[in-house]
Amino acid sequence: MEIKADVCNGCGQCIIICPVKAIKMVGKKAVIDEEFCVECSVCYRNANCPVNAIRMKKLNWPRKLRIPFSNVTTTHKITGVAGRGTEEMKTNDVTNRYKSGEFGVSIELGRPGVGTKLRNIELFTTKFAEIGVIYEDKSPVTALIVDDRGHINEEIKDERVLSAIIEFKIPTEKLPRILEVVREVEDEIDTVFSVGIVSRIKENNTDEVINLLSDLGFEVRPNAKINIGLGRP
Ligand code: SF4
Ligand code: SF4
Incomplete structure (x- = not known):
């Protein structure tokens, strides 16, 4: 998962919804901590980002293994x-x-x-x-x-x-x-x-x-x- 810094308006909606608290506000932009993000896609599906700044990105092995153990869909x-x-x-x-x-x-x-x-x-x-x-x-x-x-x-x-x-x-x-x-x-x-x-x-x-x-x-x-x-x- 990634957040486009040039698009994010810092509203904070994605931060409160992340189940592992992997999103932090840095300055006035939301930033995902890659180490802690489990690729559940909850932010992408449910944060209702007002500016569409949250994007699914293609993951490589072994990181993509996080998805089936975290994303219920x-x-x-x-x-x-x-x-x-x-x-x-x-x-x-x-x-x-x-x-x-x-x-x-x-x-x-x-x-x-x-x-x-x-x-x-x-x-x-x-x-x-x-x-x-x-x-x-x-x-x-x-x-x-x-x-x-x-x-x-x-x-x-x-x-x-x-x-x-x-x-x-x-x-x-x-x-x-x-x-x-x-x-x-x-x-x-x-x-x-x-x-x-x-x-x-x-x-x-x-x-x-x-x-x-x-x-x-x-x-x-x-x-x-x-x-x-x-x-x-
Ligand atoms: S919901 Fe969208 S605009 Fe709001 S902080 Fe998250 S990424 Fe930025
Ligand atoms: S994909 Fe899941 S774990 Fe990663 S930042 Fe979004 S809500 Fe948090």
Whole structure:
């Protein structure tokens, strides 16, 4: 993204709308900090710039990788997935991705207002490689992992994005080790992250994850979100 300095009138509308505060007023002109801009295009789409000074510019590799992890209007080219994670984390009732005896796990790095560098992904994935997890093929993050030791491409590590979601499934007995890794990584990581766990309700209406998390010392405050599965046949 770029702002044409010779056109900008300094009204400030784009500054308040940028989700990562990457636009500053310098003199009487708005200026984008290239390091912090995640290429979400919110300023371009929503600032209503009165003089049309905000322009999309052609991005080269690896900077253009910021777009699918930040711009909600784009679709990831490799996975065909729109947005930063796959739908199945919310709609297992429709797709049945996570079977009995399995947990689905998501780790979302960064949020609007904070963002994340892609290098934070590797802090988790190199440790998960030792445990053995099954990554979701259609997750945009999975496409970044280049070997079975969980590394990501060196040249993309400093790219900054709005958020990235690691998605995988595991046999239920591996969850304690996964959560140990979360505890190990939390001191190294330089952004916010949240962990989601998908578990099936058993036929006797019990849920095995809540007691397990409590036993491991996590405070569990379940929230309900009901997807009634009308989206697919
Ligand atoms: S909205 Fe347009 S005119 Fe106003 S500060 Fe931003 S770029 Fe400049
Ligand atoms: S593209 Fe997004 S991150 Fe970059 S300056 Fe515009 S609103 Fe901010």
